[in-house]
Amino acid sequence: MSETATAVRPAEKPRGAASRPPVSREKARARRDARSAWVLLAPSLIILGVMVAYPAVLMVIQSFTDYTVRNKVQGTMPNFVGFENYLDLFTQSDFPEVLIRSLALMVVMTVFIMVLGVLIAVLMTRLGRAWRIVVSVGLLLAWAMPPLTATVVWGWIFDTQYGLVNWALNTITGTQDWTNHSWLLNPFSFFFVLTIIVVWQGVPFVAFTTYAGLGQVPAEVLEASSLDGANGWKRFWNIVFPYLRSVLTVVLVLQIIWNLRIFTQVYALQSRGGIASETNVLGTYLFRQGPGEVAFTAAIGVVMVALLLILSWGYVRTTLKEEEL
Template sequence: MAEDGRPGPGSDRPERRRRPRAALTAYGLLLPSLIVLVVITGWPLLQLLIMSFQRFGREQVFGAPPEFAGLQNYLDVLTDSEFWLVLGRSVLFAAVCVVATMVLGTLVAIMMQKLGGVLRTIVSIGLLLAWAMPPLSATIVWGWIFDTQYGVLNNVLSQWFGLPFEGHSWLIEPLSFFFVAAIIIVWGAVPFVAFTLYAGLTQVPDEVLEAAQLDGAGAIKRFFLVIVPYIKPILIVVTILQVIWDLRVFTQIYALQSIGGLAEQTNTLGVYIYRVSLGTGDFGAGGAISVIVVLLLVSISIFYVRQSIKEESR
């Protein structure tokens, strides 16, 4: 240290030495998790990528050596009109589910903020029960509600309201099929959005809301001009996660098809990959479709990561 009390030129060396050690310690602690992640996720992805460049059918499943096909599987998929139809259908269906989930989840979160302690607890328990129910179990229950002969909904619409819905089949037509599927998916996704946004709403300062109210801002203006900017990072993250989850939905669609839907007219990406791979035995084409879907989801995930980094750097 210098005579005037200020640190000397070499006084910051110990601190500089500690930083590399701290970084090495952090990487060392992360290394086991990274190794497990690479083994569990990276190795199957590598096998999937290799399979997408091969002619891999039922013969290869039973031990026959696969043939290298180059980009032929990708060319076959990208020139197949059915793939583009399924992709467009999946994107449109995911968009509808995401919008409905975000709107309903936001409304439920606002309602939870306004409720008292007892009612909020009751609503939270109901949301947790809906969220905890496995997708297959939820689909079976909703399938009973929309059942053609014994469904509760048909009975209520026909007996109570006199509407011509007796014996109506909700799953035979693609539009009504996706209506039922959207209800099941949104019903299961709203709790996550509601709890997440409710946590964000509790962080909005009351002083800011009171100041906006004194300035004459109504409830709608306060929400869009005051609350939304505060919870914007949460809204972005939750929306992107919902897009990713709804694009790769499988269980609900496949179960509804098994109950009574027409697979050819109601396939989404997840079910389409399953049927191409196991139905036709063309695992190479199924692998190519899977890689395309992975690239699509990775592009969305990169946007999510960039948004998260931006918010952390502020």
């Protein structure tokens, strides 16, 4: 009897075995998935490091030196000057004026683009199928046109001698007061034409994105609010807008970034008659700096990057909080 009990009794584990639990399959699979993810991300990270990280770090380093083309040609090392380039940028140049001008233009363009884009998106939900297709094609044509081509076309519309706008104004007023009127020579009218071009090409993106977001709003909720007596504005602000808040936030941040770094339209209009010193924005101001002033130009680039990060930080922080949840 004792021999049988002894045979059935399970083998005793060593004392140290209980204190070392085996690695679970889930943890091993998680480590394996993490390694696979890093392997798949490696090419993209390498490209980002070469194309973005390295130039950005180099730009920051050069902004604290007196690096010029002469140093590159002679193979000499630049001198460290600290914040001298940044002080000269804000005290001994017209950069503050260009910065204020760019921010003001960005605000005006962004407001017009967002408001018109949302209104057109809401209008498309009320149109029939045929008219909705017509509006969509028109928006696509404006969106697909390259910025330089659009600027050339609008430049001819506002041309001094052959412009359609001057001819139409002469016809409406019955005078010749608008003959040979230059829209690009005066800074105010220059930015008026620039705003039309940028808004004309920026509205389609906002309209299409908002129209797609409107499809996520439950029709039953809108119908119930309409039966309760809510007007169109209340339905949009209290029901539709909460569904579109995340979409409109992304679109708003993108429009701020795009409108703050416009270059092609401004440069093309300046080439058609605008005065560069009075119509420069951040992009053209950076481009028109002396090619030898590498360090000073790098300081401008650092300020632009810092400004864009500050303007988009609210959206980035909200996105990170949502991912943590």
